[in-house]
Amino acid sequence: AGMRALHEAIAAWFERRFAVRLTPEHDILPLLGSKEGLVYSAAAVLNAGDIALIPDPYYPVYITASTSVGAEPYMLPLAEENGYLPELDKIPQDVLAKSRLLWLNYPNNPTAACANRRFFEEVVAFAQRHNLAIIHDMAYAEVYFDDFRPMSILQIPGASEVAVELHSLSKTYNMAGFRVGMAVGNAELVEAVSRLKSNIDSGMFRPVQYAAIEALQLPESWIEQRNAIYRQRRDVLVAGCNAIGMRTQTPGAGLYVWAAVPRGFTSRDFANWLFDKTGVFVTPGTNFGDAGEGYVRISLTVPEERIEAALQRMKTALAG
Ligand SMILES: Cc1ncc(COP(=O)(O)O)c(C=O)c1O
Known part of the structure; x- marks a missing residue:
């Protein structure tokens, strides 16, 4: 879905911003806003009876996206004293055995917390070890202050084996009403989202795609x-x-x-x-x-x- 030129503009933006090279045809899927990508990604990963690991507090869509396909949420409390990062070693073994998906969102809504490289390294290794998929919601990637630059989970070696990351032009380019986002990362997941989505909507209005290409090229x-x-x-x-x-x-x-x-x-x-x-x-x-x-x-x-x-x-x- 999406014009070839939009896939290429996303790939160029991603490489410029995160120094990660994505293959335009396999690793990128333009979306009508990132929100639908959250729901489709969860549907692509989860089956009824699976457990979805959800950091709490959370963006409410993570719950509905998980429960609407019959999965059961298991909450990972985010505490101020841990910098609002989940404590993965506190998840009981029997819960882990049934878990298929870990939701993450940094920069975080609502806690405003950010994650560092060490956390992302740990979490990728954890997902590999326990056969989990990661959905990393990065809607706030480009709203940053001072010298801080939020990193993409895809900057971690091996992350593309387990993770799909969602980006949005809503906050990045003040384009919330245009409805443009993208799923990037694990090619199998991106393909599954694409297959699901192509049965539900029939693509993005071309002028919006041209606007997105322009925005992605802003300095x-x-x-x-x-x-x-x-x-x-x-x-x-x-x-x-x-x-x-x-x-x-x-x-x-x-x-x-x-x-x-x-x-x-x-x-x-x-x-x-x-x-x-x-x-x-x-x-x-x-x-x-x-x-x-x-x-x-x-x-x-x-x-x-x-x-x-x-x-x-x-x-x-x-x-x-
Ligand atoms: C954490 C988070 N994820 C995703 C979204 C959805 O953004 P959009 O569908 O406009 O890309 C929002 C919007 O408020 C958000 O706060």
């Missing part, structure tokens, strides 16, 4: 200028949250700040209280799974002045 300076705006918002929001007792770390990438709720509130109670009192909306951490309790997710997708105004109202409400 890095475009990304950097855009990210400078998000960084400014991030700095205001992180400083503001910490100043009003909502402890948060400074994210290296992504569109969110993950902040601890003030003492005495659950995530949901705090989000509701704040909205009633101030009109400021933050997302309860528990919307992304039980392990999100104690946190809220705050988005960087509003202008700096609005973030400042929201922080001012939050400060007043919490002081009263």
Whole structure:
């Protein structure tokens, strides 16, 4: 699916950005946004009765994509003290024996955590050892700050034996409404997704494909200028949250700040209280799974002045 020129533009972008060479016809599949790729990849891997390993908190699609084909989710709690990386050695043997799929998402939504090379090396070796497929959701690949550059799991030797990675032009090029994404990596999985998908949709509108090709050729300076705006918002929001007792770390990438709720509130109670009192909306951490309790997710997708105004109202409400 997709024009040859789009496959080639994706391959060129991937090599420029990650120094990984993909074969345009086998290792790449353009998608109508990365979300459908999450569902199709899970359907390609999982059978009824299999276990899908899902880090918690999670992007909700991982659950529905897994359960809709009859698989059973097994949650891997992500804790602040572990940098929101799953503890693979805590998975019981009987669970591992039935597991077929490990979901990963770095830069992470909602925790804003990032993974380093060592983690990706461990996780690829783990998947090889236990015969697991990995779906790495990298929707936030190009929203990064300072000197940090999120890495692709495909930069790890051997990763293409086990992993498919999903990318999106939604956040990378501010093209959410265009619906363009791609699955890259393990050729067998990419082919399975392609077969499934070709029975459901009949391809992407050509003008959108031309727009995607143009976007993929934008210079890095475009990304950097855009990210400078998000960084400014991030700095205001992180400083503001910490100043009003909502402890948060400074994210290296992504569109969110993950902040601890003030003492005495659950995530949901705090989000509701704040909205009633101030009109400021933050997302309860528990919307992304039980392990999100104690946190809220705050988005960087509003202008700096609005973030400042929201922080001012939050400060007043919490002081009263
Ligand atoms: C973690 C994550 N994955 C995937 C997506 C889906 O993005 P799209 O379908 O627009 O490519 C989103 C969008 O919010 C997301 O946050």
